[in-house]
Amino acid sequence: MTVATGGFALAAIPALDPRALGFTGLLVAGSAAGTLVAAGWLWVVTTDVAVRLLRGRSPVVRRAGAVRLLVLAACGAVVIGASATPAGADDRRPSVPASLSGLPLPDRATGAPAPRSVPAPAPSTSVRVRPGDSLWAIAEERLGPRATVVEVAAYWQRIHARNRSAIGPDPDLILPGQLLELPPVD
Structure with missing residues (x-):
C-alpha cells in the first residue's frame, strides 16, 4: 500500500477527525492503535524466533533494560494494588433480578439494594x-x-x-x- 492510498483510506473515515471524536473517542482510538502496534511487534518477534529455531540457530537472548523493568514493576504494582482492596459486606438484602430468583445467593452481599416495588x-x-x-x-x-x-x-x-x-x-x-x-x- 502506498502512502497516498493509506492517506486516502484514513481520510475516508470521518470518525478519525479529532474534533468529532472527543477525549473518550481519542482515548479509545489511541488504545486501539497501541494494541495493533503491540500485536504487530509480537508477531514480528515470534516470527523471528521461529525462523531462528527452524534454521538451527538459538534465538538472541537479551537482558531486560531499565524501562522494561520499570514497566513490569508498574504492572505488578497495579495487579497487587487492585487485589489488595478489602471486601465489603453488610447484612442488607441484595437486589436479585427476577431471572435469578430462587438461585442461592453468594456468601457475601455486595453493594446496596436497588429500590424495587414489591407487593x-x-x-x-x-x-x-x-x-x-x-x-x-x-x-x-x-x-x-x-x-x-x-x-x-x-x-x-x-x-x-x-x-x-x-x-x-x-x-x-x-x-x-x-x-x-x-x-x-x-
Missing part, C-alpha cells in the same frame, strides 16, 4: 411451591422487601424445620406443587 407479603400460612422456587425465595417473598439477609436466612431455616417431613433432610430439594406450611413471622 406486600401474603398473610397466608401456607404456600404452594412453583417451578424455580427455593426456600430462600419463599422466605424472601413472605418477609417482604425490607427484610435483611440475616432475617431471610433465619426464616427459610424455620420453614425447613416446620416442613422437614415433606421436604426431607435436603432443603434444596423442594418440588413444584408441594404445599408448605409457613411459620409465623416474628
Whole structure:
C-alpha cells in the first residue's frame, strides 16, 4: 500500500477527525492503535524466533533494560494494588433480578439494594411451591422487601424445620406443587 492510498483510506473515515471524536473517542482510538502496534511487534518477534529455531540457530537472548523493568514493576504494582482492596459486606438484602430468583445467593452481599416495588407479603400460612422456587425465595417473598439477609436466612431455616417431613433432610430439594406450611413471622 502506498502512502497516498493509506492517506486516502484514513481520510475516508470521518470518525478519525479529532474534533468529532472527543477525549473518550481519542482515548479509545489511541488504545486501539497501541494494541495493533503491540500485536504487530509480537508477531514480528515470534516470527523471528521461529525462523531462528527452524534454521538451527538459538534465538538472541537479551537482558531486560531499565524501562522494561520499570514497566513490569508498574504492572505488578497495579495487579497487587487492585487485589489488595478489602471486601465489603453488610447484612442488607441484595437486589436479585427476577431471572435469578430462587438461585442461592453468594456468601457475601455486595453493594446496596436497588429500590424495587414489591407487593406486600401474603398473610397466608401456607404456600404452594412453583417451578424455580427455593426456600430462600419463599422466605424472601413472605418477609417482604425490607427484610435483611440475616432475617431471610433465619426464616427459610424455620420453614425447613416446620416442613422437614415433606421436604426431607435436603432443603434444596423442594418440588413444584408441594404445599408448605409457613411459620409465623416474628
